[in-house]
Amino acid sequence: MSKTIEVEDLSFSYGNEPVFTQISFSVHKGDFVAVIGSNGAGKSTLLRLILGELTPSGGKIRLFDQDIRQFENWPKIGYVPQAGLQSSVNFPATAEEIVAANLFSQIGLFRFPQKEHREKSRSALELVGMEAYSKRLIGELSGGQQQRIMLARVLVNDPEIMLLDEPTTGVDARTVQSLYELLAQFNRDTGLTIVMVTHDISRAANYVSRILCLEEGSLVELSKAQVESELSHRHKHPIKIN
Amino acid sequence: MVAILEYDFMRRAFLVGILLAVIIPCIGIIVVLKRLSMMGDALSHTSLAGVAAGLITGINPILGAVAACIAAALGIEAIRKKIPKFSEMSIAIVMSAGVGLAGVLSGFVKNAANFNSFLFGSIVAISDFEMILVTGISCAVMLAFIFLYKELFYIALDERSARLAGIPVAVINFIFTILTAVTVSVAARTVGALIVSSMMVVPVACAMQLGKSYKQTVIYSVWFAVFFMVTGLFVSYYARLKPGGTIVLIGVLCLVLILLMKKVSTRFLLTKGEI
Numbered sequence: 001m002s003k004t005i006e007v008e009d010l011s012f013s014y015g016n017e018p019v020f021t022q023i024s025f026s027v028h029k030g031d032f033v034a035v036i037g038s039n040g041a042g043k044s045t046l047l048r049l050i051l052g053e054l055t056p057s058g059g060k061i062r063l064f065d066q067d068i069r070q071f072e073n074w075p076k077i078g079y080v081p082q083a084g085l086q087s088s089v090n091f092p093a094t095a096e097e098i099v100a101a102n103l104f105s106q107i108g109l110f111r112f113p114q115k116e117h118r119e120k121s122r123s124a125l126e127l128v129g130m131e132a133y134s135k136r137l138i139g140e141l142s143g144g145q146q147q148r149i150m151l152a153r154v155l156v157n158d159p160e161i162m163l164l165d166e167p168t169t170g171v172d173a174r175t176v177q178s179l180y181e182l183l184a185q186f187n188r189d190t191g192l193t194i195v196m197v198t199h200d201i202s203r204a205a206n207y208v209s210r211i212l213c214l215e216e217g218s219l220v221e222l223s224k225a226q227v228e229s230e231l232s233h234r235h236k237h238p239i240k241i242n
Numbered sequence: 243m244v245a246i247l248e249y250d251f252m253r254r255a256f257l258v259g260i261l262l263a264v265i266i267p268c269i270g271i272i273v274v275l276k277r278l279s280m281m282g283d284a285l286s287h288t289s290l291a292g293v294a295a296g297l298i299t300g301i302n303p304i305l306g307a308v309a310a311c312i313a314a315a316l317g318i319e320a321i322r323k324k325i326p327k328f329s330e331m332s333i334a335i336v337m338s339a340g341v342g343l344a345g346v347l348s349g350f351v352k353n354a355a356n357f358n359s360f361l362f363g364s365i366v367a368i369s370d371f372e373m374i375l376v377t378g379i380s381c382a383v384m385l386a387f388i389f390l391y392k393e394l395f396y397i398a399l400d401e402r403s404a405r406l407a408g409i410p411v412a413v414i415n416f417i418f419t420i421l422t423a424v425t426v427s428v429a430a431r432t433v434g435a436l437i438v439s440s441m442m443v444v445p446v447a448c449a450m451q452l453g454k455s456y457k458q459t460v461i462y463s464v465w466f467a468v469f470f471m472v473t474g475l476f477v478s479y480y481a482r483l484k485p486g487g488t489i490v491l492i493g494v495l496c497l498v499l500i501l502l503m504k505k506v507s508t509r510f511l512l513t514k515g516e517i
Binding site: 051053074075077078079081088090091092093094097098100101102103104105107109110112113135137153157 | 275389390391392393395396398399400402403404405406407408409410449450453454455456457458459
C-alpha cells in the first residue's frame with residue numbers, strides 16, 4: 001500500500017527544550033490513525049511539522065513521496081484545527097460561506113465561484129448532515145455542529161489526507177460518538193487517510209485502525225490489546241475495544 | 243435641486259465622501275475580522291508624521307502621508323508575524339512611533355493651520371488633485387476588494403487553512419496592507435486623521451449586528467457608511483458643525499440605537515417564548 005506520510009528520524013525542540021528525538025513512522029493510504037500522548041508530549045507540534053508550519057531540527061518528512069520542503073500540493077491535505085470554529089464564533093459567516101472558502105484551488109485566483117462550486121459546497125454539507133443549516137451563521141450552531149462544518153470544509157476539497165487536532169474538544173459526549181462514526185464512515189467508504197490527535201483514546205480506539213503514542217520524546221505504535229490493558233488498568237475494570 | 247448641492251465645494255464633498263464611504267468599510271471589515279480594529283488609528287496617526295515631513299520638505303503632504311502609512315502598515319505586519327500571539331501589540335508599537343515622530347516633526351512645520359487641517363480633515367475644501375487621487379484610489383480599492391473577495395474572506399477567517407487551500411497568503415496580505423495604507427492616508431486628508439479609524443470600524447460594527455452572512459455584512463457596512471457620510475454632511479452644513487466629527491457621531495449614535503433595538507427585540511421574543 002502506498003505511503004502518504006513518511007516520517008524518518010524526526011527531531012524537534014522549542015529552543016533548548018527537546019519535544020521529541022528521532023521518531024519514525026509511516027501512514028499508508030486508507031489508514032485511520034490516532035496519535036495519543038499526555039499534555040505537552042508534542043502531538044499538536046507533530047501535526048504542525050507535517051503541515052510545514054514548523055521546521056524540524058533533524059530528520060525528514062515526506063508527503064506523497066515528496067520531501068516536505070518541495071511539497072506544494074497542500075489542497076490534498078485537509079486540516080481541522082483544535083477547537084475548530086470556536087475562536088471564530090462571532091465571525092459573520094454562514095456555514096455555506098465557510099465551506100465554499102476552501103474551494104480556492106478549484107476556483108482560482110481573481111475568479112468567482114460558479115454554480116458547480118456552490119453545488120459542491122451543498123454536497124459537502126449534505127455529507128456531514130448539515131445541509132439544513134447552510135444559511136445559518138456559525139455563531140448560531142452548537143460545538144458539534146461547528147465541527148461538522150469544519151469537516152465539510154475539508155471534504156469539499158476532496159483531500160487525500162485529513163489531519164485533525166483534538167476534534168472533540170468542547171463537544172458533548174453523544175456528538176463525539178457521531179463525529180467518530182462519521183470519520184470512520186469516510187475512511188471506510190472513500191479510503192480517506194485520517195490522522196487524528198486525541199486525548200479521548202477510550203472512545204477513539206473503537207474506530208481507528210492504528211494508535212501511535214508520543215511519550216517522553218519518543219513514539220511507539222500500540223496494539224489495541226495494549227490500549228485495552230492500559231485503559232483497564234487506569235479505570236480499574238476490564239475495558240473492551242471493538 | 244437641494245440648495246446644499248448648488249455649491250461646487252459641497253458637490254465635491256459629497257462625491258469624495260461617498261467614494262470614501264464605499265471603500266473604507268471594505269477595508270474596515272477585514273481589519274475588524276482580523277481583530278486589528280485599532281490599525282486604522284495607528285496608520286492615521288502615523289500619516290501625520292508623513293504630512294509633517296511633506297510640509298517641511300515641500301513634498302505634497304498627501305504623498306508624504308501615503309509613504310508613512312505604507313511604512314507603518316508593513317511595520318505592523320512584520321511585528322505581527324514576529325509575535326503572532328500578541329498581534330495587537332504591533333499596532334501599539336507602530337502608533338507610538340508614529341505619534342512620537344509626528345509630534346517631533348510638527349515642531350518644524352511653519353504653517354500650523356495646514357498641519358491641523360489633517361487632524362480633523364477638510365472634506366469641504368477638496369482640491370482638484372485630491373479629488374482625482376480619491377477617485378483613482380477608490381476605483382483601485384473597489385476592484386481589488388471585488389477580485390480578492392474570497393481570498394480576503396478566508397484569510398480573515400483562518401489564515402492557516404487559507405494557506406493550505408492554496409491561497410498565496412503573504413502576497414494577498416501585502417496587497418491588503420498597501421490598500422489599507424493608501425486608503426487611510428487619503429481618507430485622513432478628507433475626513434481627518436483622528437476620525438478615519440472610526441469610519442473603518444463603526445459601520446462594520448453596525449452591520450455585524452444585522453448581517454445574516456458575510457456578504458450581507460459587507461453590503462450593510464457600505465450602506466451604513468454612505469448613510470453616515472451623507473447625513474453627516476447635511477447635518478454639519480445646516481447646523482454649522484465640523485463635518486468629520488459629525489459623520490462619526492451620527493455613526494456612533496446609530497450603533498447605540500441598533501444595540502438598544504436588538505436588546506429590546508430579544509427581550510420581547512424571550513417573553514413571547516419564541517427564542
